[in-house]
Amino acid sequence: MITAGIDLGAKTIKGVILKDGKIVSKLQVPAGLDTTETAKEMFENLLSQASINKGDIHAICSTGAGRKEATIATESVTEVTADAKGAFHLYPNARSVIDVGAEEGRSIRCNEKGKIIDFAVNEKCAAGAGAFVEAMSRALEVGIEDFGKLSLKSTKEVPMNAQCAVFAESEVVSLIHSNTPTEDISRAVHDAIASRITSMVRKVGFENDVVLIGGVARNPGFVDALHRDLKTEINVPEDPDFIGALGAALIASEK
Numbered sequence: 001m002i003t004a005g006i007d008l009g010a011k012t013i014k015g016v017i018l019k020d021g022k023i024v025s026k027l028q029v030p031a032g033l034d035t036t037e038t039a040k041e042m043f044e045n046l047l048s049q050a051s052i053n054k055g056d057i058h059a060i061c062s063t064g065a066g067r068k069e070a071t072i073a074t075e076s077v078t079e080v081t082a083d084a085k086g087a088f089h090l091y092p093n094a095r096s097v098i099d100v101g102a103e104e105g106r107s108i109r110c111n112e113k114g115k116i117i118d119f120a121v122n123e124k125c126a127a128g129a130g131a132f133v134e135a136m137s138r139a140l141e142v143g144i145e146d147f148g149k150l151s152l153k154s155t156k157e158v159p160m161n162a163q164c165a166v167f168a169e170s171e172v173v174s175l176i177h178s179n180t181p182t183e184d185i186s187r188a189v190h191d192a193i194a195s196r197i198t199s200m201v202r203k204v205g206f207e208n209d210v211v212l213i214g215g216v217a218r219n220p221g222f223v224d225a226l227h228r229d230l231k232t233e234i235n236v237p238e239d240p241d242f243i244g245a246l247g248a249a250l251i252a253s254e255k
Helices: 035-050 079-090 130-139 144-151 165-177 182-204 220-230 240-254
Strands: 002-008 012-019 022-030 059-063 096-100 105-110 116-121 210-213
Touching (some): 002 240, 012 035, 012 240, 022 035, 059 079, 059 240, 079 096, 079 105, 079 240, 116 182, 130 165, 144 182, 144 220, 182 220, 210 220, 210 240
Parallel strands (some): 096 210
Antiparallel strands (some): 002 012, 012 022, 105 116
C-alpha cells in the first residue's frame, strides 16, 4: 500500500510518501502565499522523487494549521493526532511528545498504546515558538544556524523576564548595551522559550520517554535548555520536522 501525508505548517509544507510502511520520499518547501498551490506543486515533486504515479496513491492525509487548504488530500487530521502517531511509530515507548514549530508549540501525553491522554497548545504568541528565536537572533545579528550552538558556550545564567517577543527584543538590546556576552544572551533566549514550553508540558503532565519534534528540535540550544528544565533526556528524531507528515501518512494507511 502507498499513502502520503502532508503537513501544512505556518512556515513550511512537509510531505512524506510511505510504501508498505516505509518512507520512499520526503520533501519540505516554504509555504508561500498560495498554500493550496504550493502543496500541489510539492506533491508533484514528491511523486517524481519516488518515481510514483498519483494513481498509485491509495490515500492522502493532511495535517497542520493549513490542512483544510490541501485540496489534494482525501482526509485530514489535527496536528496533535498526527504528531502522536508519528512519534509513537518511531519511539514505541514515547509517553510525552513536544512539538515546537515556527508559530506554535504543543505538548501531548500518550499511554502505552500511543493513544492521546491529554494535550495543550501554547497561546498564539511567538515567545513560545521558533519565530521568537529567529527574532532574537536577528537582534543579535547572529545567523539562526549558529544561534543555538552559541548558547552551548555559555556558563552563566542570565534571566529574561519578558513574556512577549516584542518586549524581549528590547530586553536583548539592553543586555547588549550592558556588554553581556553574546553567548549568555543566546542562552537566556533559549532558556526563556524552554520555560514557556515546559510550563505547558507540566500542565498536561509528562513522563519518559520524551520525544521532541518540529523544526525547533534542530536547534541544539533549545534542546539543551529543555533538557535542563525538564531534567530528563530528550529524544530527537533524525528528521524532527517531518514527524507530523509521517503520522498523517500512517493514519492514511490505516484507513
